[in-house]
Amino acid sequence: MSTGIRLLVGGDVAGFEYKEAILADLKDDPRVASVEDLGVPADDKESETYGSVGIRAAEAIRDGKADRAILVCGTGIGVAIAANKVPGIRATVGHDSFSVERSILSNDCQVLTMGQRVVGLQLARRLASEWIGYTFDPSSPSKDKVAVISAYEGC
Numbered sequence: 001m002s003t004g005i006r007l008l009v010g011g012d013v014a015g016f017e018y019k020e021a022i023l024a025d026l027k028d029d030p031r032v033a034s035v036e037d038l039g040v041p042a043d044d045k046e047s048e049t050y051g052s053v054g055i056r057a058a059e060a061i062r063d064g065k066a067d068r069a070i071l072v073c074g075t076g077i078g079v080a081i082a083a084n085k086v087p088g089i090r091a092t093v094g095h096d097s098f099s100v101e102r103s104i105l106s107n108d109c110q111v112l113t114m115g116q117r118v119v120g121l122q123l124a125r126r127l128a129s130e131w132i133g134y135t136f137d138p139s140s141p142s143k144d145k146v147a148v149i150s151a152y153e154g155c
């Protein structure tokens with residue numbers, strides 16, 4: 001990934017500890033231009049569920065306020081489903097290095113999600129770091145495949 005990526009992190013109560021750890025890592029990462037915490041906050045972890053956090057992150061990316069988001073819930077599934085409801089946003093669960101790589105190089109995903117109840121913390125942190133290191137190649141054959149989805153959405 002080129003320097004200057006603008007990131008969001010977020011999640012629900014079930015992903016709070018991982019979200020906080022990944023947020024801390026990203027704040028120290030020289031590849032990151034900015035990172036914003038969308039919550040849930042430490043003092044009100046039940047304030048939102050995965051649906052609203054996922055949608056809010058995706059809308060911010062859609063609106064050009066950030067480039068990508070890393071979201072954590074219990075499984076990664078809920079935040080992915082929510083983010084994918086926003087037209088133009090491609091979100092996926094990624095719990096292994098190959099999927100995390102392909103989520104960018106094949107699918108040009110703007111959102112990576114993970115599950116705090118599924119993988120270990122150190123793996124989640126490593127996958128987050130790997131993910132921001134990938135950049136989609138718009139001259140690759142994958143571009144036309146992603147375009148099929150975008151055309152359906154009208155994006």
Ligand SMILES: O=C[C@H](O)[C@H](O)COP(=O)(O)O
Pocket residue numbers: 012014015050073074075076077078079
């Ligand atoms: O996808 C949903 C998440 O895993 C969420 O954090 C937990 O949801 P639950 O409490 O309904 O299992």
